[in-house]
Amino acid sequence: MSIQAKHIEQPTVLYLNGVSVSFDGFKALNSLSLYIAPGEMRAIIGPNGAGKTTMMDVITGKTKPDEGTILFKDEIDLTKYDEAAVANLGVGRKFQKPSVIESLTVFENLEMSLKGGRSVWAALNHRLTAEKKAKIDEILTMIDMTGRAHDMAGSLSHGQKQWLEIGMLLGQEPQLLLIDEPAAGMTDEETMKTAELFKMLAKKHSLMVVEHDMDFIEALDCKVTVLCEGSVLAEGSLAAVKANQKVIETYLGR
Amino acid sequence: MNDSFKGGPLTRLIMNDQAGRRLLGVLLAISILVPLSNLLMPEGSILHVSTFTMTLLGKYLCYALLAVAVDLIWGYCGILSLGHGAFFALGGYAMGMYLMRQIGDRGVYANPELPDFMVFLNWTELPWYWYGFDQFWFAMVMVLAAPGILAFVFGALAFRSRVTGVYLSIITQALTYALLLAFFRNDMGFGGNNGLTDFKDILGFDLQADTTRAALFFSSGLALMMGYLISRYIVTSKLGRVLVAIRDSESRARFMGYRVEHYKLFVFVVSAMLAGVAGALYVPQVGIINPGEFSPINSIEIIIWVAVGGRGTLFGAVIGAILVNYAKTYFTGAFAELWLFLLGGLFVLTTLYLPKGVVGLWAQIKGKMGGPGSGSGSEKAEGQA
Numbered sequence: 001m002s003i004q005a006k007h008i009e010q011p012t013v014l015y016l017n018g019v020s021v022s023f024d025g026f027k028a029l030n031s032l033s034l035y036i037a038p039g040e041m042r043a044i045i046g047p048n049g050a051g052k053t054t055m056m057d058v059i060t061g062k063t064k065p066d067e068g069t070i071l072f073k074d075e076i077d078l079t080k081y082d083e084a085a086v087a088n089l090g091v092g093r094k095f096q097k098p099s100v101i102e103s104l105t106v107f108e109n110l111e112m113s114l115k116g117g118r119s120v121w122a123a124l125n126h127r128l129t130a131e132k133k134a135k136i137d138e139i140l141t142m143i144d145m146t147g148r149a150h151d152m153a154g155s156l157s158h159g160q161k162q163w164l165e166i167g168m169l170l171g172q173e174p175q176l177l178l179i180d181e182p183a184a185g186m187t188d189e190e191t192m193k194t195a196e197l198f199k200m201l202a203k204k205h206s207l208m209v210v211e212h213d214m215d216f217i218e219a220l221d222c223k224v225t226v227l228c229e230g231s232v233l234a235e236g237s238l239a240a241v242k243a244n245q246k247v248i249e250t251y252l253g254r
Numbered sequence: 255m256n257d258s259f260k261g262g263p264l265t266r267l268i269m270n271d272q273a274g275r276r277l278l279g280v281l282l283a284i285s286i287l288v289p290l291s292n293l294l295m296p297e298g299s300i301l302h303v304s305t306f307t308m309t310l311l312g313k314y315l316c317y318a319l320l321a322v323a324v325d326l327i328w329g330y331c332g333i334l335s336l337g338h339g340a341f342f343a344l345g346g347y348a349m350g351m352y353l354m355r356q357i358g359d360r361g362v363y364a365n366p367e368l369p370d371f372m373v374f375l376n377w378t379e380l381p382w383y384w385y386g387f388d389q390f391w392f393a394m395v396m397v398l399a400a401p402g403i404l405a406f407v408f409g410a411l412a413f414r415s416r417v418t419g420v421y422l423s424i425i426t427q428a429l430t431y432a433l434l435l436a437f438f439r440n441d442m443g444f445g446g447n448n449g450l451t452d453f454k455d456i457l458g459f460d461l462q463a464d465t466t467r468a469a470l471f472f473s474s475g476l477a478l479m480m481g482y483l484i485s486r487y488i489v490t491s492k493l494g495r496v497l498v499a500i501r502d503s504e505s506r507a508r509f510m511g512y513r514v515e516h517y518k519l520f521v522f523v524v525s526a527m528l529a530g531v532a533g534a535l536y537v538p539q540v541g542i543i544n545p546g547e548f549s550p551i552n553s554i555e556i557i558i559w560v561a562v563g564g565r566g567t568l569f570g571a572v573i574g575a576i577l578v579n580y581a582k583t584y585f586t587g588a589f590a591e592l593w594l595f596l597l598g599g600l601f602v603l604t605t606l607y608l609p610k611g612v613v614g615l616w617a618q619i620k621g622k623m624g625g626p627g628s629g630s631g632s633e634k635a636e637g638q639a
């Protein structure tokens with residue numbers, strides 16, 4: 001796949017142009033184009049099966065697109081890399097289903113997520129320095145889990161696992177965070193706390209958040225993209241999108 | 255509770271591992287006392303361990319090392335190898351080839367160069383792959399290299415194409431089965447179905463002598479302790495936690511930026527080499543290596559030892575290997591034809607009622623009694639899914 005020249009002028013952290021993926025002839029992504037500016041937070045909504053998770057799969061190297069361009073920071077062609085390489089380039093991903101390492105402690109989960117030392121040799125000779133410990137403590141405070149640092153991740157509640165996984169993303173120090181349905185299974189209070197956390201993160205990172213919960217999207221207070229049948233149906237402020245006739249017909253109306 | 259990040263390598267290796275300390279203590283005592291009692295105590299004394307018993311126990315120690323090797327990949331990284339007997343056998347053959355060449359002209363055909371079976375096949379010169387095996391050091395290098403290289407090539411292909419779960423288990427069975435068939439062939443040059451046997455001595459010492467047997471027993475105990483410590487060093491490092499991450503959620507490990515295939519390959523090769531060492535120590539004690547060691551059922555038995563002992567603890571593997579093999583020795587003496595059924599039944603029972611094996615049961619009993627220190631960090635059955 002040759003890199004096509006970007007056709008827009010502004011700098012982007014993530015640039016998707018004409019991306020298509022099909023599974024046995026079914027087009028999960030259909031010439032999808034989407035741009036995220038550095039430091040932007042973007043909410044993605046859309047009906048089940050719209051292709052939201054598949055979009056994250058193609059960005060993170062899990063699925064290869066049939067066609068289209070995917071650029072990270074305007075110049076890195078992400079389609080050339082696999083999952084581990086994309087992660088190390090600075091793209092962090094949170095799964096739809098919380099996936100923390102259940103038989104390790106919260107602390108160990110975070111320690112493992114810390115940036116750097118990915119080779120086998122480095123892992124064998126890893127030492128927990130004061131600097132790393134401080135970083136872990138900082139994340140623990142941010143995700144409000146200082147008291148549970150040495151509990152098994154498997155013993156956490158669903159919402160806490162979601163938070164731990166977000167904490168693990170922060171440990172990786174990515175520039176772009178892809179977050180799939182973070183509020184699923186959270187209480188209303190946890191949901192609002194999560195929205196606050198994301199707004200704080202958006203100061204330093206670019207975020208792409210997929211979510212169904214409209215209150216949550218409202219609290220994020222950012223630009224919204226509506227996906228449907230593998231391509232963008234509408235884009236704009238939440239109010240504008242909600243008022244969009246096509247969106248009402250295909251998604252909100254149902 | 256959590257000690258894994260406290261202290262340097264020595265602390266995390268020994269101080270934080272109560273169960274392991276006990277195990278190493280017992281192993282050290284056995285490794286020293288059994289040979290001493292065999293050599294020093296008079297034969298009628300109750301403190302005398304017969305050479306037969308010592309050799310049998312030595313075999314168990316080799317099996318225990320093999321079980322540790324399997325637990326390292328299965329218990330910690332979720333790689334269910336049903337072909338680990340192949341690496342054990344390769345280590346055994348490397349040792350066997352050295353022992354064959356030690357026979358020299360004392361064989362039936364008195365050929366100074368060629369082992370008897372080659373003379374019998376009318377071969378006139380030594381195949382190239384037998385060169386160097388007259389040197390002990392070379393044979394020892396091959397004990398590590400033969401299983402290591404096979405594991406590297408096999409693992410590189412399998413792990414890079416992301417073969418996991420049952421599919422991986424099946425191809426490991428196929429691997430050992432293919433080797434079984436290959437080693438059965440006379441023209442492979444490994445003695446065909448008779449294998450390698452009639453060994454005379456090792457490093458110039460008579461293999462039938464009690465002192466030699468005692469030294470081999472001690473070496474087996476030492477190898478098991480070393481193997482345990484190496485494995486323990488790996489699983490208590492961050493590398494060990496990455497292995498657990500791969501076992502519990504392979505994709506999470508990948509999206510965190512870890513190259514899963516490299517980690518699996520590393521631990522698979524280390525495990526194969528440990529299995530090779532176990533095989534190399536086993537062969538001079540039992541006096542024979544033949545293709546039967548490659549048979550798929552052998553590899554499945556190793557899995558049962560580990561499951562019975564308790565997966566993902568390392569010391570559980572040692573206990574399981576010794577318990578099951580002791581039972582096997584007893585039952586195959588008493589009612590041989592029932593053994594396979596008993597073994598199968600044992601596996602089913604363990605899977606259903608003792609998912610954490612004997613070690614887990616012990617921890618449970620201790621927990622129920624509520625004694626001080628029950629469920630302490632060091633007793634934590636690490637990595638139990």
Ligand SMILES: Nc1ncnc2c1ncn2[C@@H]1O[C@H](COP(=O)(O)OP(=O)(O)O)[C@@H](O)[C@H]1O
Nearest residue numbers: 023027028046047048049050051052053054055
């Ligand atoms: N690996 C796959 N194989 C076949 N079909 C798939 C695969 N992944 C996703 N799909 C299909 O692609 C469509 C989009 O799925 P997905 O991206 O998970 O939607 P969303 O996350 O928006 O709910 C669905 O119809 C789904 O069934």
Ligand SMILES: [Mg+2]
Nearest residue numbers: 052053054096
């Ligand atoms: Mg989805």
